[in-house]
Amino acid sequence: MALKHSRQRDAVYNFLKDRKDHPTADTIYAGVRDEYPNISLGTVYRNLMVLRDTGKIRTVDVGDGVIHFDADTSEHNHFICTRCGRVEDLEMESIDRVKEIAAANFAGKITGYSAYFYGVCERCLAEQKEPADRQDREQTTG
Amino acid sequence: MALKHSRQRDAVYNFLKDRKDHPTADTIYAGVRDEYPNISLGTVYRNLMVLRDTGKIRTVDVGDGVIHFDADTSEHNHFICTRCGRVEDLEMESIDRVKEIAAANFAGKITGYSAYFYGVCERCLAEQKEPADRQDREQTTG
DNA sequence: TTCCTTGCAAATCGTTTGCATAATG
């Protein structure tokens, strides 16, 4: 598996690269089809996995049963709005401290960590009425 | 939906109650069948969801594509061994601090959070050779 | 030419759901 170059893979990566949200495979598929109308969902998935295994992107498991993708591989946390489902990045100082604190009383070796914060996003707080097409999903999986 | 009592639901909960690991629906299904050989997977799922919505148990999304269940609903974090897949509880001081730190520079309202730590568990560290039937899955979804 | 990639469609697999019947209050 010497990994050859492919236009489709580039397209998938480029689509993800300049995005601040965290799209799912379907969204990426739809987006890339503008440029490559014949690309298949399978190819999108395969490339997403290759990109992840290569360390170019990361997967984000929000707990809604669908995998989200993120081109920002730097260590950062995510916030999931329980009202609209939006996934945002969450900057946080002393993010390293958390890992240290956890490692303190743990016998195994901790190599990484990811945290998910749930709540109501700024936008949803503003419009007090909740979107008609979407019911709250307070606790899914997390 | 007045929620009547059911033996099967009790069985599901009791199976989960005295467990420190975080079994999946399939494991719970297999376990409960000792007592109720005719119980169906669907019933197990339905009851697990009821128990979750009732706050009796919580779901844990490890990132392996399968939902894990935990009867310990107290606020605590989890550690996932990337070598054997084991999911352990991870005690951690100042767990509240983390939420505060995160809330500091965030515009929305944070109601809850869950963190997942990845690494190699104590047991796997001991036996340096990795189990033959399982390959490393360093980064799945997280 | 060799081997990786693609597109397509079929296959997986965890989870959900419709329905007729059984259990509960």
Next chain:
DNA sequence: CATTATGCAAACGATTTGCAAGGAA
């Protein structure tokens, strides 16, 4: 009796995979 819960099997939906054909080194 009025409802909720169950078992079974079929339905779902996201992700994966086999295969023949196309593209890159």
